[in-house]
Amino acid sequence: MTETTEIKSTLKPNDLYQALQAELSILKTENAYKYEVPIDSLMGPIVTVNGAQAVMLASNNYLGLANHPDIIKAAHKAIDEYGYGMSSVRFLCGTQKIHLQLEEKIANFLGQESAILHSSCFGANEAFFTAILQSNYNYTNYNDLIISDKLNHASIIDGIRLARIACKNTIAKPYEHNDLNHLQKLLQENTNPATRLKVIATDGVFSMEGDYADLKALKEIATKNNALLFVDESHSTGVLGNWGRGTMEHCNVLGQIDVITGTFGKALGGAHGGFITGKAELIEYLRQKSRPYTFSNTLAPMIAASSIKAIEMLETSNELVSKLHENTSYFRKSIKELGFTIIEGIHPIVAIMLGQTAIAQNMSRELLNHGVYIKGLWYPVVPAGTARLRAQISASHSKAHLDKALLAFEKVGKQLKVI
Numbered sequence: 001m002t003e004t005t006e007i008k009s010t011l012k013p014n015d016l017y018q019a020l021q022a023e024l025s026i027l028k029t030e031n032a033y034k035y036e037v038p039i040d041s042l043m044g045p046i047v048t049v050n051g052a053q054a055v056m057l058a059s060n061n062y063l064g065l066a067n068h069p070d071i072i073k074a075a076h077k078a079i080d081e082y083g084y085g086m087s088s089v090r091f092l093c094g095t096q097k098i099h100l101q102l103e104e105k106i107a108n109f110l111g112q113e114s115a116i117l118h119s120s121c122f123g124a125n126e127a128f129f130t131a132i133l134q135s136n137y138n139y140t141n142y143n144d145l146i147i148s149d150k151l152n153h154a155s156i157i158d159g160i161r162l163a164r165i166a167c168k169n170t171i172a173k174p175y176e177h178n179d180l181n182h183l184q185k186l187l188q189e190n191t192n193p194a195t196r197l198k199v200i201a202t203d204g205v206f207s208m209e210g211d212y213a214d215l216k217a218l219k220e221i222a223t224k225n226n227a228l229l230f231v232d233e234s235h236s237t238g239v240l241g242n243w244g245r246g247t248m249e250h251c252n253v254l255g256q257i258d259v260i261t262g263t264f265g266k267a268l269g270g271a272h273g274g275f276i277t278g279k280a281e282l283i284e285y286l287r288q289k290s291r292p293y294t295f296s297n298t299l300a301p302m303i304a305a306s307s308i309k310a311i312e313m314l315e316t317s318n319e320l321v322s323k324l325h326e327n328t329s330y331f332r333k334s335i336k337e338l339g340f341t342i343i344e345g346i347h348p349i350v351a352i353m354l355g356q357t358a359i360a361q362n363m364s365r366e367l368l369n370h371g372v373y374i375k376g377l378w379y380p381v382v383p384a385g386t387a388r389l390r391a392q393i394s395a396s397h398s399k400a401h402l403d404k405a406l407l408a409f410e411k412v413g414k415q416l417k418v419i
């Protein structure tokens with residue numbers, strides 16, 4: 001554990017840099033320092049690292065649309081038609097037809113009334129909680145209650161934190177991961193008549209585990225308790241459901257979720273950009289009140305155009321989604337047959353459980369030497385003793401790519417006595 005140091009006087013800038021250096025050293029000794037391995041090629045099923053080829057198993061490029069020829073073509077066309085940048089936030093002069101088209105497209109695709117773009121889903125999540133939990137002008141002596149899955153993404157946690165700084169009487173309660181009994185217990189324990197608004201917040205798919213929230217059951221609980229249901233579908237849109245409409249499609253509740261947020265930075269092209277979808281009034285309100293929307297630049301037109309193209313591709317064919325599901329089942333089955341322990345599920349995020357941090361670190365390094373690019377997760381990112389490798393499967397992987405990766409897993413797993 002990091003020791004705290006008593007501050008005796010205000011730090012001079014040079015002392016600050018020394019203090020930062022000391023903290024960086026601690027991160028390194030605690031194995032919490034994040035190293036970046038530069039890639040020399042385009043993102044794809046195979047990448048080049050230090051001149052050698054490696055099967056990419058660490059990217060959110062679930063459908064293989066990052067660098068898909070149709071996506072690149074749409075981006076080129078948009079540069080010619082709409083230019084490179086807008087140099088403006090949306091409400092000043094940063095709205096082109098194409099931004100409005102993308103908002104309509106993503107709302108329709110997810111079965112929602114309306115949508116608002118943000119420059120990232122991180123910003124979208126912060127925007128939602130800060131704007132909505134502060135929509136309190138006509139209320140005094142009230143509190144808002146937000147109940148949030150313990151493993152929700154950092155942007156949801158930070159959004160709630162920001163909202164609570166501005167609105168001290170907002171109550172935030174975490175519930176145990178995917179534990180709906182605990183969620184209901186918290187709802188029963190917090191029945192203050194002064195509660196103005198209740199929000200249940202969950203990721204659709206959880207990025208460290210690759211498991212998903214039971215949205216059908218959550219919807220029933222939300223309805224019974226007059227709560228708003230908020231779902232972040234960043235890892236689910238384009239991934240779950242026969243047509244890639246996400247956890248809602250998989251759980252058969254398409255069009256029934258109050259608020260859905262997501263990203264264009266993963267399955268839907270992989271560049272960047274986020275969105276919030278929901279009822280028209282909510283989106284209209286956010287257009288006035290979201291600070292990340294009001295004070296941050298509009299999406300580059302080529303990204304808007306390519307994101308539209310990505311959704312159109314999903315609307316017209318489910319070939320890529322089916323291929324992704326097929327590849328995921330093959331990899332999940334084969335890695336287990338080799339003797340590895342994984343978190344069971346259906347999502348292309350496959351958590352390969354190793355336990356000790358050192359094993360996960362050695363294995364990820366050795367796999368790169370054997371032509372597989374994969375990242376490990378260990379404490380404090382995941383609980384101590386649950387270090388793991390996180391494989392992410394793509395529709396763009398061929399069977400030969402997956403077999404090459406599996407062969408490397410077998411060799412390295414035996415070498416390190418994991419299997």
Ligand SMILES: Cc1ncc(COP(=O)(O)O)c(C=O)c1O
Nearest residue numbers: 120121122153207234263265274
């Ligand atoms: C569940 C979840 N929400 C939000 C985000 C942030 O998305 P963006 O990269 O668009 O900010 C991520 C990205 O890692 C995520 O996994």
